[in-house]
Amino acid sequence: MSQYELIIIGAGPVGLAAGIEAKRVGLRFLIVEAGTICQSLVEYPSGMRFYSPADELAIGGYPFPTPHDEKPTRELALNYYRKVASAENLPIHTYERVERLERTAHGFVVHTQRLPHRQPARYETQAVLLCTGIWGTPRQLTVPGANLPHVFTRYDEPIRFWRKRVLIVGSGNSAGEAAIRLADADAQVWLAVEPPTLEQCRFRPFILREVLLRVEEQRITPLTEAHLERILPDCVELRCAQGVESLPVDFVLALIGLQPDRRLIEPLGVPLGADGKPIHDPNTYETPVSGLFVAGALSQDGFIYIARERVRYAIAAIAARVRS
Ligand SMILES: Cc1cc2nc3c(=O)[nH]c(=O)nc-3n(C[C@H](O)[C@H](O)[C@H](O)COP(=O)(O)OP(=O)(O)OC[C@H]3O[C@@H](n4cnc5c(N)ncnc54)[C@H](O)[C@@H]3O)c2cc1C
Structure with missing residues (x-):
């Protein structure tokens, strides 16, 4: 038995x-x-x-x-x-x-x-x-530099990012919510999403509303149709609707599922x-x-x-x- x-x-x-x-x-x-x-x-x-x-x-x-x-x-x-x-x-x-x-x-x-x-x-x-x-088992970015020590797939306390430049990657609720909470913790936030507009992201209505509010206040900068090229120790290279960017960042937060x-x-x-x-x-x-x-x-x-x-x-x- x-x-x-x-x-x-x-x-x-x-x-x-x-x-x-x-x-x-x-x-x-x-x-x-x-x-x-x-x-x-x-x-x-x-x-x-x-x-x-x-x-x-x-x-x-x-x-x-x-x-x-x-x-x-x-x-x-x-x-x-x-x-x-x-x-x-x-x-x-x-x-x-x-x-x-x-x-x-x-x-x-x-x-x-x-x-x-x-x-x-x-x-x-x-x-x-x-x-x-x-x-x-969070999904990982597959671009060069994805394993660098300033690239995370989760976070605990938003205050860790106080007055830091953070690129958040992701078009779902977790990414939207992180953008809101990090902006509220006085981080400088870029939000890189795949769709052409924030409205086309998979955000719940209240998350979209709060993100848009902070975009208006210039506390979140959206980067739409974004494709990361590579991550370097002090910047991220990406293509997006806003052009080709070399973005100086302190942290990358990949919340892609x-x-x-x-x-x-x-x-x-x-x-x-x-x-x-x-x-x-x-x-x-x-x-x-x-x-x-x-x-x-x-x-x-x-x-x-x-x-x-x-x-x-x-x-x-x-x-x-x-x-x-
Ligand atoms: C940010 C977020 C918000 C959410 N909000 C909601 C919500 O509002 N409403 C809702 O209904 N759901 C929500 N969910 C989903 C909900 O949390 C999950 O559906 C729920 O936790 C699933 O429970 P689970 O027991 O299946 O898995 P989990 O809660 O993930 O538990 C799995 C457990 O298995 C253990 N484990 C894994 N591998 C092994 C192993 N090899 N050996 C032994 N143990 C192992 C883990 O340590 C863990 O404790 C949310 C999820 C997230 C991420």
């Missing part, structure tokens, strides 16, 4: 929701997490505010109260998920990264390394549910979609590799209110499988 019926990999909001459901249906399970609980949220920018209202971030039926029904900040969300994980007393091994999944006749062997000493461990399980999200980490799934031969996410059954969330399931941001469910419901389908399918 396997040590576990289920191993859940990742203790983000969806891994925690999966754990609560696994506990409720009586599965013998363990959650293995590379960092602390909700490690991705820990790494979000400080003070970042979710777009969803609190009730859409809540899991396990635990209410998520916020003052005046505000949309929660990262800090409030971390506090909430910590309380839920403690209240449920979920079996979670934190600071233990899953390095490899090995298929066996009865399921899988999950190979891990415990931090900080990289001590190896292994667990036998009948099923695996991958809740590893996509936060851990996230992609799934393929290291666990590819060796098992899991077929991937065009977005790099594992193909899975839309009802059971099982991949074509029998016994291997996905949920949350690693599946197509990018919003927590959708993923928290659908992870129950996966747990129901896993319970049915291990009991058959």
